[in-house]
Amino acid sequence: MEFTPLLLMLSVLMIPSEAAHTAVSLIVSPSRSQFFKYESVSLSCEDQGSSAGGRVRRNTTKRWLEACPADWGVGTAGSPCSIQDTFPHDTGVYWCESVSGEHSHAVDITVHDGAVILDSPVLPVNQGQAVTLRCLHKDKEATKPFSNFPAAFYKDGSLVRTEAAGEMTIPAVSTSDAGLYRCSNSELEGSPESWLAVRAPPPSLTSPPAPLLSLPRLLCSILVSLPYLVVTALLLERCCRSKGVCSAAKCDEEELY
Incomplete structure (x- = not known):
């Protein structure tokens, strides 16, 4: 029975959705997705959060949730898992499971006769x-x-x-x-x-810096603001003068008494 893209999609859906966001990753050597019959392939797990590594698991058309080396492959838990002679029934989806239960990105491996x-x-x-x-x-x-x-x-x-x-x-x-x-x-x-x-x-987490004003836009802004600045200055001057007159009159009134 051929491992079709539909079966691959259904198999990936069975793996928890947090798989793509964890620190554990699967390494395949040689790093390719297809192999000839009787070729050898090595699979290992890397966990950035732990030195214990992880366990390689797989889904095939014959069996689901198989673990290496309990159900297939050669090796020990936490070490690279090897398939010395691949066969078409090794075609399936492979991923890593860390000691804490996190899952790596799932990959599709095909063995072609x-x-x-x-x-x-x-x-x-x-x-x-x-x-x-x-x-x-x-x-x-x-x-x-x-x-x-x-x-x-x-x-x-x-x-x-x-x-x-x-x-x-x-x-x-x-x-x-x-x-x-x-x-x-x-x-x-x-x-x-x-x-x-x-x-x-991934989308950038920092916002881009604000663009600087060009010289023409800067001059235009100054010209637009200039009348308001002139009017404000005139009003302030008039206010100060009126306060000065009032203060002088008050002083003269106090001298008379």
């Missing part, structure tokens, strides 16, 4: 970052996957472009580049689809 896979980032990438997608092929004679062959790249089912070297680079990725990607070759079968997640920068 075929000749072509797509090498794409397994973790969300930051907006503005350069991203390179590679179409990898592995035959019976090759010990490692290679990508130096013509490949067509697709996003959400539509052709993006064809690259002779089997690599497609997005110089500055944006949120509009997020989607399902796959690659294919005319002589080989196509790869499965993988989701490229793009993380937008």
Whole structure:
């Protein structure tokens, strides 16, 4: 049974919503979302709030909420969990669970029993970052996957472009580049689809500085305010004079008595 994007979405919804806001994170090595059958992959947890790390968990099409190493993988709790020989049934959603119960961002890992896979980032990438997608092929004679062959790249089912070297680079990725990607070759079968997640920068917490007045606007403000300043000065002068006259008259009256 193929792990479809719908199953992935339903699986992610089962993970608590605070997953993207915690200090625990999942590290996948090699850092890609697709693997050939019989490849090895290492998964580990990093927790900024604790030195104990965490436990890697997963959901697959066969079983849910499996923990490493109790239900799958090789390792011990709190240490890297390894899958020495991956199989299609290892396809699923993986995440970390800290000692305090917090969850990391969930990632989709696909194990393909075929000749072509797509090498794409397994973790969300930051907006503005350069991203390179590679179409990898592995035959019976090759010990490692290679990508130096013509490949067509697709996003959400539509052709993006064809690259002779089997690599497609997005110089500055944006949120509009997020989607399902796959690659294919005319002589080989196509790869499965993988989701490229793009993380937008957080909103600025500080307000921008107030703009300075330009010289023309400053002169205009002075000219507009000048009549009011002149009138105010005249009124103050008249008031002072009237008070001075009154004071002098009062003094003369006191001398007469």
